[in-house]
Amino acid sequence: MNVLHVAPLNVAGVPYSMMAMQRRFGANARLVTLHANALTFPEDICLNLPLPRNTFARIWRDFKKSKTQQTAANQSKNPDTYLPIHEPKNFFEKIYFSWDDTRREPAIRKAMEQYDLDKFEIIHFDGGLDFFRDARTANQWKREGKKIICHYMGSDLRVRGIDPVMNELSDLNLTNESDHLLRHPDIHYIYIPFDVAPYKMRMDENKHLRIVHSPTNRDAKGTELILPVMERVKKARNVEFVLIENTPHDEVLRIKQTCDIAIEQVGNMGGTGYGRNSLETLAMGIPTITEMTPDYTAWLPENPFVLASRQTLFERLIELIDNPQMRAVKSAAGRTWVEKYHSYESVHNRLMELYREHHIV
Numbered sequence: 001m002n003v004l005h006v007a008p009l010n011v012a013g014v015p016y017s018m019m020a021m022q023r024r025f026g027a028n029a030r031l032v033t034l035h036a037n038a039l040t041f042p043e044d045i046c047l048n049l050p051l052p053r054n055t056f057a058r059i060w061r062d063f064k065k066s067k068t069q070q071t072a073a074n075q076s077k078n079p080d081t082y083l084p085i086h087e088p089k090n091f092f093e094k095i096y097f098s099w100d101d102t103r104r105e106p107a108i109r110k111a112m113e114q115y116d117l118d119k120f121e122i123i124h125f126d127g128g129l130d131f132f133r134d135a136r137t138a139n140q141w142k143r144e145g146k147k148i149i150c151h152y153m154g155s156d157l158r159v160r161g162i163d164p165v166m167n168e169l170s171d172l173n174l175t176n177e178s179d180h181l182l183r184h185p186d187i188h189y190i191y192i193p194f195d196v197a198p199y200k201m202r203m204d205e206n207k208h209l210r211i212v213h214s215p216t217n218r219d220a221k222g223t224e225l226i227l228p229v230m231e232r233v234k235k236a237r238n239v240e241f242v243l244i245e246n247t248p249h250d251e252v253l254r255i256k257q258t259c260d261i262a263i264e265q266v267g268n269m270g271g272t273g274y275g276r277n278s279l280e281t282l283a284m285g286i287p288t289i290t291e292m293t294p295d296y297t298a299w300l301p302e303n304p305f306v307l308a309s310r311q312t313l314f315e316r317l318i319e320l321i322d323n324p325q326m327r328a329v330k331s332a333a334g335r336t337w338v339e340k341y342h343s344y345e346s347v348h349n350r351l352m353e354l355y356r357e358h359h360i361v
Contacts, residue, residue: 001361004120005031005151008127009051012216012276013041013249014153014176014192015126021193021344022351030120032111034104034131039216040248045115047107083183084161086128097133104131122360124149127156128166128173135165142169147360149174154275155220157183172358174351176275178296190350192276194342199283201335205260206240209321212259212286214244214252214277222267222291225310233317256281260327261320264290266310273297274305279342282334287320287327289313304337306330 003022007015010033022029031044035051088094108131111117123141128150130138142148150162150170157180167173173187180187211230215221223243230241242259244252256262262281264274273292281288282304289306297303308316320326340346355361 001027001122002120003027003029003122003124004117005029005124005126006129006131007031007033008129009033009035010037010041010043010046011126011153013037014276016042016044017193017195018124018151019044020195021348024344025348030115030117032115032117039252040250045111047104047111049104049107080179081182083157084159086161086163101132101134108132108137120146122147122149122355124151124174125166125170126151126153127160128152128163128170130163130166135163135169138166138169147171149360151175152180152184152187153177156180172354172360174354178299179293188354190354191342191347192279193344193347194276194279194283194338195344196283196335196339196342199280200257201283201285202257202260202331203285205324205327206258209237209239209261210242210259211239211261211263211317212242212244212256212281213263214247214256215265216277218245221265222310225266226263226313229310229313229317232314233321236318237321239321253280256286257284259286261317262286262288263313263317264288264305266291266308266313268293273300278305279338282338285331285335287330288334289316289320301341302333302337304330304334 005015005019010016010031015031015033019029019031033043033046034049036043036046036048088097123138123146125138125148130136138148148169149172150166151174153176157175157177162184173184174190175181175184175187176190176192178189181189211233213221213223213226215223218224233239234241242255244255247255262278264278268291273290273296274288278288278290287306289308291309292300292305292307297307306316306320352361
């Protein structure tokens, strides 16, 4: 089985983990990323195309996000189920997309030849995006009888939405986000594949507990809501707060391994509760606090998290700090849960079921 993953970025290492999982079970799998991940997650084939990360680019992305929210409001759409359409928002963006496709074409053509990318029969397009904005590669491969899969992660369907052409070409739609099930009429959930083996369980705690929060995006994780709560906690208990930002992934893991409690997010502003960040802390046996929507809380089986909102975060932290037995129970439960639901074997079995159901294999 020859499987190619195409991703704009190796976001949180998830596209790479999908490839690694399939390799473990015998597939010839590769991953092509268009842009390098700034947080030093591993790459397979990275084209290192330029990605605007300056202030103007950030402002423009924030503007488009607010524009999407405003469009939903103007159309009286439910923001929890609204599915945006990914297309140029104006004439100038259309011109920019065309220019950017022209700029990236030589690097893509070179990679096609160097790595013989045409030999792959199953193509996962992460984010539901082709190499090019006009989906020319996916169109060609579909005509050749290849199977097209669109795999949506993170905020893909909340902020960017679907590319209508890619959506029409897709033989199977996948997501790691439960709320995407409410947005797309034909999409299937799979857990993030996660290899637990390299992560050691913490067996001892610090004399003064260390509480870690490691956001890649402060707005998405509710960091500004967490910081004042942590100031209250430090006044009430002798604990240390560790904030990790803009740090290479290997160093993030080293620091996490020294911590006793983790806070994933509050506010539900960037997802439904957890991602790879929490899988790492749970695999280390670190009790992890997060906020989830009521629907997601009810849906997630054997939920291992300590649940809190912005209103209850202080009380939940104090409860966890004062209760070593609770920490021990959550520590063991977290590791067991990750092994059961996110292991390569578990996720691969589910993926193969979906492949067979949709005639991918």
